[in-house]
Amino acid sequence: MKSSKANILLIYTGGTIGMVKDFKTGALKAFDFKTLLDHIPELQLLDCDIDTVSFDEPIDSSNMDIDSWIQIADLIEDQYVDFDGFVVLHGSDTMSYSASALSFMLENLDKPVIFTGSQLPIGDLRTDAKENLITSIQVASLQTNGKPTIQEVCLYFEYKLYRANRTTKLNAEDFQAFSSFNYHDLAESGVHLKVNHKYLFKPHADKKLKVHKKLDNNIALIKVYPGITKAVLQSIFNTPNLKAVIIESYGAGNCSTETWFLNLLKENISRGIYIINITQCVGGSVMMGHYETSSALKNIGVISGKDITTEAALGKLMFLLGQSISPNRFKTMYETSLRGELS
Structure with missing residues (x-):
């Protein structure tokens, strides 16, 4: 019997959010997401089950390309039946490009795909990574009447949830790095997590997910x-x-x-x-x-x-x-x- 908890798959592609500092050398090294709960015990407070998967070779987001987008789409397609939502950890520089592309590649999506990242590594003293990660997972696990509340590709950063294909990175230094000038925020995280239901995308009912993997970059x-x-x-x-x-x-x-x-x-x-x-x-x-x-x-x-x-x-x-x-x-x-x- 399936658990009443939402099952969330965390997909790590690369980027700052996946780095921790070696306090002996000061160098940054890759974070092992298999030990996620050990490093971020707060995740155990969320009412969901979390599994993780990573690119075989995580990349800097500056190296994102069509093949990388297809790799993300493949991971979602392969695990789509088994999970209620997906959180994609991605470098911030090209996050809006990747998240926008995935919104078109994933037709009839009826589950959340939340892109997030950070400006500082997850092991940094002042990191924004933990809040972005925790709230993204929480947003992905939201359900209304037994179905996912969010049914589109989104981007979460610094207390705001945006429709992914409406976002642009505006600042290389501020934690509030992204904005959506021509569309409303979908949710805002404060003392309470407030979802703006009237602005959420409504997919076609009862249509199966169709994943488009043929892209032309000419x-x-x-x-x-x-x-x-x-x-x-x-x-x-x-x-x-x-x-x-x-x-x-x-x-x-x-x-x-x-x-x-x-x-x-x-x-x-x-x-x-x-x-x-x-x-x-x-x-x-x-x-x-x-x-x-x-x-x-x-x-x-x-x-x-x-x-x-x-x-x-x-x-x-x-x-x-x-x-x-x-x-x-x-x-x-x-x-x-x-x-x-x-x-």
């Missing part, structure tokens, strides 16, 4: 800036096997109206290159056509990324390119919220 990201040259843009568009480009434009989606710039975009769209327009601002949305400087982009067939983050824009693009869908359907799907990534 893409480019261009941040426009005053003085950008035709030669720079042309070199990017000449990249072999290029299939799509994300342009980080100004403000509400504005770009140069120079003839060479628009003609270059138009030429590449005509040869089948998808071009997505997102804002380089951390908050707000692209509204193509709102200003004269973005009307031309709309007219030549540039796809609107609306209020999507750069991290989610990249993950969604790799995911959709891997689906081999028609150009018309591609545009419709990119401009449609699939996992709550768009308002």
Whole structure:
């Protein structure tokens, strides 16, 4: 008979949260998560059972790539029936990228996948790792009417639970390293753990988990800036096997109206290159056509990324390119919220 306690799987990919200090040498070394309860006895106060698994070779998050994302997805897929929730321990630098990508890879998810990490190692005197880890596990174990309360990919950091594909890392030093400018917090940890139920993602009922492992990274990201040259843009568009480009434009989606710039975009769209327009601002949305400087982009067939983050824009693009869908359907799907990534 299955225990009434939630079963949580802790997945360690690498990163600062998995390091402890050797007090004799002062050097950092990898933490053995099999002895987790010995090092963090507070976890025994949680009403859940915890198991752990680790990458065979944990990596710094700067080395995260598509293969690593697939490895995380494989671990979740293989253990999906046996666990009620998953906590992914990940370096903070690329956490929003990985968590956003996983949100698209895990279709019909009806259990929590919570990404977390820390700014300081778990063995540091002033570490934020313990609180982030403990509360992430607690959030993953929450149940409502016998079912997981959270049924999406999230990111927990410094007392806040966010929808993963709405997050961006903003600060390299503060404990409050992440934010979600265009969507509400899903939960906040204080004296009490407060869940904002009305903002939670509602998956399709009675549909089985589908894990997408075919991603296509033949893409480019261009941040426009005053003085950008035709030669720079042309070199990017000449990249072999290029299939799509994300342009980080100004403000509400504005770009140069120079003839060479628009003609270059138009030429590449005509040869089948998808071009997505997102804002380089951390908050707000692209509204193509709102200003004269973005009307031309709309007219030549540039796809609107609306209020999507750069991290989610990249993950969604790799995911959709891997689906081999028609150009018309591609545009419709990119401009449609699939996992709550768009308002």
